[in-house]
Amino acid sequence: MVNYCTGMYHSPCSQHPLLKHLFPEGNPKRPFVKKPTTTGTQFKISVDSLMKNLVSKQLHYVRCIRPNTGHHARLFEPGLVQHQVKYLGLLETVRIRRSGFCYRLPFDQFVSRYKLLSPVTWPCSPCSPVEAVHAILHGLPIPRGEFAFGRSKLFVRSPRSVFELEEFRRDRLEDLAVLIQKVWRGYHQRKDYLKRKRSQIIIASAWRSWRECRYGITYQGRRHLWCLYNIAKEEYRNLKQKKLVEWAVRTIQRYYIRWKRRHFLISLAIDLSTLCDSPISREWPPCPRRLTETSLLIRRLHHKWRCHKYRMRFDQVSRNRMREKVTASIIFRDRKASYAKSVSHPFLGDYVRLRQNVQWKKMSLESNDQYVVFADMINKITRSSGKV
Known part of the structure; x- marks a missing residue:
């Protein structure tokens, strides 16, 4: 081809400008003539570019199966379909997919796509990608066996889990859209309300000024009204401050009484452990004036408990002997002169x-x-x- 183009430059027709423009490689005065690429080189270059493109992408193989040989609608030939399924190796591919993982995704991409499924990671994740993935999967009703964690990617075992993730994401997107609409409408209505309120205040102030000028209120009258307004405003401020002070006093008093009661109960629990366990002991810690009734109730309960504890120390024989003493006291006390001396001697x-x-x-x-x-x-x- 190069020799032919070079010969054309020496022919009489080579002086035609169109030929020189169409075949510049045949000019013998060119210092270097590049050898054209062969078919094998072109194929190799195209394959290299295709491989570079495939490596940078995530591959999904799609196999098309013809339902019939005539390309007719609503016609299904089972024999032809079985033949294609058999020789395309679809069953083996399905078995391999079932035994392994059908979907994988890097942690950061998984968080970027599904972070809206967890309140921990939405709208911004404060933790690492691996912890964010754990938080997202923990809040989803999907079995933990469907996922496996690699060094940098998350592996999903079945396509059903992938479809469920997408369904959850789609539902969450609708909820977020409703939330955004609600917030925007609230903001818009509030902005419109504030605008109307400012307009109403401007109109009301202008109307009051016109009314005063229209009905001929003098300067002294306006000054008197303004003084009354200031006095009423000051009275309202004082009344509001007084109510606030009274509320603060009641609140402080209520919390102080609670603290005093709690302090009294804690100190009482500590002091009771050091008191005498005898039922006839009358020792009792002092109490605040406001807790007198509470102290009496607790003292009565503690005395009953102390008597019960004292009674539980004796066996049945000692209890019978004590009943005899009580009976003797009821019969002979203040009736027998020698009873007081005989109490110390056992019966x-x-x-x-x-x-x-x-x-x-x-x-x-x-x-x-x-x-x-x-x-x-x-x-x-x-x-x-x-x-x-």
């Missing part, structure tokens, strides 16, 4: 050891009565003669 009942007497044992076996209430040596006095 035995059998002072002569009657249970060890042979005659008593024989008589008790015959009558089947072995219970002795009281037995002692006494001097019997005859009433008629007074002799012992």
Whole structure:
């Protein structure tokens, strides 16, 4: 081709300007003539550019299956479709996809796309991409087994999970759109309201000025009205300040009483642990004047608890002995002169050891009565003669 173009420059027709413009490579005066690329080189260059383009993209293979050979609508040939599915290897591809992960995405891209699904990451994520992905997936009703974390990417096992993510994102986009509309409408209505309010104030002030000038109110009258207005304004301010002070006093007083009550209960709990456990003890910590009734109720409850605790120390025999003492106190107190001296001595009942007497044992076996209430040596006095 180069030799042919060079020969054309030496022919009589080579002086034609159109030929020189169409075939510049045939000019023999050119210092360098580039060799044209071959078909193999062009194919290699196109393949390299295609591979560079594919590497920078995320590939998705789409396989088209013809339902029939005649390209007719609403006609399905099962044999032809099965043949295409078999020889295209679709079943093997599906099995491989099921055993592995069908979708993968870098952490930052996943957060950028699905951050609106979690309140932790929306609108701005304060944590790292990996923590943000964990926060997003934690709030979604998708099993944890559907995801796997790599070094820089998140892997999704089934397409159903991907579709659910997109559904959640679509629903959330609608909610956010409604929220944006609500906020914008509120802002717009508030702005319109403030504008109308300013207009109303301007119109009202202008109308009052016109009314005063129209009905001929003198300067002294306007000055008097202005003084009355200032006085009323000052009175209103003082009344408002007074109500505020009263409210503050009530609030401080209420919180002070609560603090005082809490302080009293805490100190009472500490002091009660050091008091005497005796039921007859009358020791009790002092209390504030406002908590007198509360202190009396707590003191009564504490006394009952202390008595119950004191009673639980005794066994059944000691309780019976205590009941006997109480009964004796009810019977003999203030009636018997020697009762006060006998309180310190325990009541035995059998002072002569009657249970060890042979005659008593024989008589008790015959009558089947072995219970002795009281037995002692006494001097019997005859009433008629007074002799012992």
